[in-house]
Amino acid sequence: MGYLQSVVILCCISAVAALGLAILTGYTGLYSLGHAGFMAVGAYCAAWLVMRLHIPFALALLAGSVAAALLSLVIGYPALRSRLRGDYFAVVTLGFGEVVRLLLNNTPALGGAIGLPDVPVRTSGWLALAAVVLAFGLAQAFTRSQWGRNCIACRLDPLTARTLGVDVLRTQLTALAVSAFYAGAAGALLAGYMGYLSPAMFTLARSSELLAAVILGGVQSLAGPLLAALLLTAVPELLRFAASWRLVLYGALLVVTMLWRPQGLLGYYELPALNLPSLWRRMRGKGELP
């Protein structure tokens, strides 16, 4: 495996996670500080299935993602039901992410705090690339569907959305589940790439980095968070001296973004060239320009 390939894989993993969070944060307006927890669930679930039950990796990846999505409903339902949002939701998810990490720390069957070595290495560059393309295509289909429009309505004005007949709770839960599914998939890919898992890989720092990528990338955009995740992963990997400055830069960029460009780098902007659903429709002869 070449070095470039490993950078590509790492970029793809952050991109998948960022795309999922873009649906939750950029479209639906819910800020999560616990997505590392969903990544951990996907990662450990997939690793366990591959190692103990010898299930093919693609299936384990799917199972890990589904597990993360289901778990997100367990935490999301009581949190969103009370119509408490904003800060509150961020702190609840933060607590949830830490609980997942600390539970793993205290689960000897999954390696405990010491970690799980000898996870089979299954994530190839092509698999990671395919995952990103698929994730992007599905996310675009989602955001352009009625669901996506409902998400935007809930972000802009939950009260009006409700009067217009949008089921706010259901929309938010759907967005949360989809984003957790993406995070789970990213976690499973990470497990298959690292060959080793430990709870220390899924800290609050990872959650906030992910949120930073999405906020920097832009509100109501998939292209923005995708690009931000790729750049923020690739640059420190390729320029090692930049690595130690990475977090300083993240923080400073966040403040600057909040002050001068709250919609983010590519807020409200999509890359037309990557519009997969429309490409698909055009290929099937039902041409419809984006």
Add this chain to the structure above:
Amino acid sequence: MTIILQQLVSGLSIGAVYALLAVGYALVYSIYGFTNWSFDALLVSAAFGAYYALSLFKLPLWAAVLAALALGIGLALMLELFAYRPLRRRGAPRVLMLISAMGANLALINLINLAFGGALRAFPPFLSGSWQVAGIAIGRLDALAALLALLLLAGLRWLLYHTRAGLGIRASTMDFTTASLMGVDNNALALLVFGISGVLAGVSGVVYGMKYAVYPYLGLVTLKAMIAAVIGGLGSLEGALLGSLLLGVLETFVSAFISSTYRDLFSFAALVLILLIFPNGLLGARRPPILEG
């Protein structure tokens, strides 16, 4: 019996220091409705400031504490002026203030890490040792920290209930907009509130530095203070104090009688459960913390 009392004393001493910070969270939250994520950086800067004032510039202890306070207040005011005020003026959603605070914190902490390195720096021993009372050891530094916490809280209470500025703050916690219409100077008030939070962070920075040595990730403990503030009911000062003491005792008892490796699990589980089931905490206001983004 002695062992339970000893653990209780340890727990209270841990909780007393949480209280200093938890009150800071509660104060900012009650007025501005956002979790001030930058306490971490304030605390660590103050701890580093005090350490270098003592070791590099050979200042006496009181001067080092003043330096820490100055750093804490200065940074808090800078953040208010450059990271929060522009957002407030624009009427941005409050969660953006949280993101801004988080970004500033991330940048500052890692800047400190780059500038000073991750090595541990120990304060010169100060008030080491302990009193033995009926077989229970009470650390001198712990006692001082608890006393300091109580004094600061009493002072804060006096400020809130017996001064004009305090009246302004209390009016703003009820209704920020109306208070400003009734003649409360919002900007001056913000400087006062963030200045107070700087004092609280500065004092805790010195106390933590003395108890555990100074290093860039010392401020992780601020998360615990936030949990304490949530348990007590975000926005309530008495609640923050009560929540801190409860959390300190809970942590100590979990460590002692279940297993120390479950301690943080209990703390964070308490955070999630309280928010989900009982979002107003123990002494929080009736109204839910936030009803919109």
Add this chain to the structure above:
Amino acid sequence: MRRLVSAALMLLLVLCPALAGCSASNAIKIGVLSISSGPDAYVGQASELALQDRVAEVNAAGGINGRKLELVIYDTRGEVTEAVSAARRLIEQDKVTAIIGPSWSGAAIPVAAIADAAQVPVVATTASNVLVTVDENGAVRPYMFRVCFIDPYQGYALADFAARELGKKQAAFITDISSPYSVGIQQYFGAQFTALGGQIVAEEGYQANETEFRPQLTKVAASGADVLLVPSATYRDIALVAKQATGLGLQIQYLGVDGWMADELLAMSGPELEGAYLASGVSTEAPEFQAYNAAFLAKHNVKASVYAYYSLDALMALEYAIRQAGAEVSGPAIRAALEGIRDVPVFTSSLTIEPDTHNPHNKPVVILQIQNSQWVNVKTYEPR
């Protein structure tokens, strides 16, 4: 479209230096998984200097089999995940022939799995947990070696010393349960101590980054223990345990492990730890190292450390193996040569690798005591 092009251009610009870095040279590359930042920076500081000195020396003498050595050093910050990704980068990007390090068992265990998969030999320096070189079923990990003793040695030696020499009967320990190193020593100590008629009266644990030990120490005090083992390689943990125990009025005989050997520990809590005993494989105070220490200090203005010694041992073992492998400088050839090391002189002593465990054979254990905030040799255990 223009934005797309500019984004692509930017990515290309970023990629260029990385691609240009992959130039070919004739030198034999040896990767080093070091720790040069974070709280454990003291581990890598002297080691890196010692390794660079040695490589310069070898290259000045014409290299090995006519080829120069080249070190590729990465900072792992003492974190397991960093060590894993640095090991992968060494193997995949830098195409190193072999790897020296990591220092901690927690990092060495996952690195061993990666090394086996890529067939790149790794010589760990101070990673002493049993499972570094053999897996849970006792099968040797083919590409993982080490030059330090293993935890059972120091666990047994400490238990023996505490029970026989100090006459202690009731032991307690405070273990970092997130560190395989800490857990390993504690288990072997416990087994041997009870076998010698002692009793374990308090088994306390904590996890990395803990700062509050009073709940555990209160229980230790109540248990009536007369000796407290703190098997940790993180000086912050040890220092805080000592300080907080003093604060609680707990006076107890401390037992330490080789991970204690950091002058930072003495600076932080030398007085509290006065009289503590610890086990180590080598001691910087031994007379045979004094000349080297003095020269090292004069040249770098940094004190040589046991971590530097072990790094040199690892490098010298690799030098021997590369020389034996001859023209065929490949992972499998060097692996075979490492496995065949018998009585090869390295920096600290003469090295023999046990083929079935990849551990060094017959390493002595030195018992040191902290006296006036100095390390002092007390006793040497020769292996049975």
